[in-house]
Amino acid sequence: MAVFNLKSREIECKIVFYGPGRSGKTTNLEYIFRTYKKQVSDQMVTIDTEGDRTLFFDFLPMGLGKIKGCDVKVQLYTVPGQVQYTSTRKLVLKGADGIVFVADSFSIRREKNMLSLKDLDQNLKECGLNIFRIPLVLQYNKRDIADIPGNTIPIMPVEEMQNDLNRQLKVPYFPASALSGQGVGATLKECLKLTLVHLQKEFNWAQ
């Protein structure tokens, strides 16, 4: 849940990167950490396990500076994607103001994407939130694989992913490659925009 300090005119919000295991959530945060150095206000915290799988969460605090007379701070989190960490995902999701859902473009991960989105819906409900109301952006990651000459890995067309994941939600979506950074900034900016607009209705923070 965002915190708005009226006296110091400071707003702090929480964005959570959600998605199936190995879809590239941590890679998104690593790219943001490397690229937006001016905005990053502290070290990125990663708690991972063997094979670089996120065990609890990644955490990256950012300061966006003054927007409409208000100091905007953002905390970015990732959840562990592996199915068995559902209780940790719920803990991390608590108090989220915006969500980036990172889906894997590999055809072989199609079902995992859909199960993870369903899991997000369920966990949001348990946190008293609604997937249709919370600021949400979809990212179709690993699109760069399709560009590798001679690639034979089956990649889902964006239209198919839209049909699987965004048919009902109808939220903004971005093809991306977290490894190269393509689409990462655009995804984050859109999610921040939606979140801050949403919070304006709640706090009327912008002058």
Place this chain on the structure above:
Amino acid sequence: MGIKEQIKSALQEAEIYRAQGLLNEAMLTYKNLIELINNNVKPENSQQLLEGINNKVETLKKAISKYKESEQIPQLSAEIQNLIKEKFTFSTDKESATLEGAIILTKFGQFERAIKEFNKLLNIDSLRLVAAKNILRCYFASSGADNAVSQYEEWLKLGIFSAAQEEKINFFLGNLLKEKGIGKKIVAPEMKKHADQQILIDKIASDKRKTPSESLSHISKPDNKREEFLDITSVGIIMDIGQKKESEVVLDVAFQSEDMVSLIIPDREKALIEKFKTGLKLNNINFYSPIAILNGSGIVLAFSKIDSGPKKGNYSLDLRMFTN
């Protein structure tokens, strides 16, 4: 696509999955590939290729088992533990936030640090009992039942809890052991010295805000002897509750330890739930055992909502039984 291209393509696919950390997908691709080769390539031409693929499968198996072994939760640095406390505690009230901070550490598997935090909370009257219960839970989850029992016995020696609290902790620990299927016997708390009890009785009597029934929960039976009870299967409570005036509500016994029973109250029993509170004396109760029905009274020792497990949302009621 010819068979050579199919093999080449599958090998490339499996290698990318492995590099992406999609180990199960890589394994599946290799297994499909082995089947493809066995069905389409003459054995004399495929032996070397299959050996190479089998080596890759073995390497993958090791990686998968290494990953599974590493799923044990590590003890994190104090800095990260502080971050967890700070970022996942939402209570605004200081005492609740301290308790929530300690509980959140247990949720992230940081039991050693959580035990330290809960130990600090033993100094706060209102949180002492909940802190003690959580310490026992932490020992159960980390170092095992023996350490939990040792801690409990140490508390009994130190005498830092009131008689009623000791009873509750004893009951709680007994429940934990039973839940885990551990048949270990635990020492029952000895009754406090008569003088201590008199001080307690005087203190409660002087507190005019409390009703006599509320204060009863803090006082042990005067003769310091516990009644011997049959195995009770269900408890019928007769009380005035709205439309159920003077009607009997029968609740199943989840657990019994001598003269104390733990009952589960379904959340649909709204009127009943509103009525119960710790210390409430119930004057008309039927205790149902397989061989007899006893009539008596009881005192509510603890009453709380169940936050986790299959009975989540229902209520747990600990009752001390007295027969007429």
